[in-house]
Amino acid sequence: MTTTILDLLESLYGRATTGLKHNSAYELLVATILSAQCTDERVNLITPALFRAYPRPQLLAQASPEEVAEYIRSAGLWKTKSRNLVKTAQILVREHQGQVPQTRAELEALPGVGRKTANVVLANAFGIPAIAVDTHVFRVANRLGLAQAANPRQTEEQLMKAIPQAKWIQAHHWLIQHGRAVCRARNPLCESCPLNPYCRYYSQEKSSSS
Numbered sequence: 001m002t003t004t005i006l007d008l009l010e011s012l013y014g015r016a017t018t019g020l021k022h023n024s025a026y027e028l029l030v031a032t033i034l035s036a037q038c039t040d041e042r043v044n045l046i047t048p049a050l051f052r053a054y055p056r057p058q059l060l061a062q063a064s065p066e067e068v069a070e071y072i073r074s075a076g077l078w079k080t081k082s083r084n085l086v087k088t089a090q091i092l093v094r095e096h097q098g099q100v101p102q103t104r105a106e107l108e109a110l111p112g113v114g115r116k117t118a119n120v121v122l123a124n125a126f127g128i129p130a131i132a133v134d135t136h137v138f139r140v141a142n143r144l145g146l147a148q149a150a151n152p153r154q155t156e157e158q159l160m161k162a163i164p165q166a167k168w169i170q171a172h173h174w175l176i177q178h179g180r181a182v183c184r185a186r187n188p189l190c191e192s193c194p195l196n197p198y199c200r201y202y203s204q205e206k207s208s209s210s
C-alpha cells in the first residue's frame with residue numbers, strides 16, 4: 001500500500017523541492033526560521049531585501065535585532081525571529097567558521113531551529129535524508145495511513161520506517177504539495193483525490209456515512 005501511495009504521489013508531483021527561495025544553505029536556514037507560522041509565499045516576499053542587506057552570516061551577526069526587524073515585520077513573531085536570526089548568525093560565525101553546520105545536533109543548538117527546521121536544512125541544503133513533519137505532512141500522512149501518530153515526532157519516526165530512505169526527501173515535498181492542493185485541512189477534496197482508494201481517512205468516512 002505504501003509503495004502504491006508513493007508511486008501515485010510521485011506521478012502527481014514529480015521532482016518537488018522546497019517553496020522557500022534560496023541560493024545557499026545560509027539563506028535556506030534564515031528562510032526556514034522565518035517560515036514558522038508564516039507561509040512560504042510571505043517569506044519569499046521578505047527575503048530578497050533581507051538577503052541584500054545581510055548576504056552573509058558575518059553581516060547578520062553584527063546587526064541589531066531592531067535593524068533586522070525592519071525587514072521581517074510581516075513574517076509574524078518578528079520580535080522573536082529577529083533575535084533568533086542575529087543570535088544564530090553569531091553562533092555560525094563564532095563556532096562554525098560562518099558556515100551552516102551539517103549535523104542535526106549542531107543545527108538544533110541554533111536559536112529558532114527545532115527538529116523540523118533542522119530536517120528542512122539537512123534535506124534541502126545538503127541532501128541528507130530527513131523527513132520534516134510540518135502541519136501538512138502530519139495531516140496528510142496520518143489521513144492516508146502512512147502514519148498513525150499523535151504528534152509530529154512520532155509521525156516522523158513512523159514515516160522513516162514506512163518509506164525507503166532514498167525517498168524521504170521527495171516524500172516530504174509530495175505530502176506538502178498534496179496537503180496544499182488536495183488534502184486540505186478543511187474540506188479535503190476526497191472525491192477527486194487519486195489517492196482515495198488507498199486512503200484510511202476516506203474509507204473511514206465512507207463507511208461511517210453508509
Ligand code: SF4
Pocket residue numbers: 140143144182183184188189190191193194195196199200201202
Ligand atoms: S482521499 Fe481525502 S483524506 Fe485521503 S489523501 Fe485524498 S484528500 Fe486526503
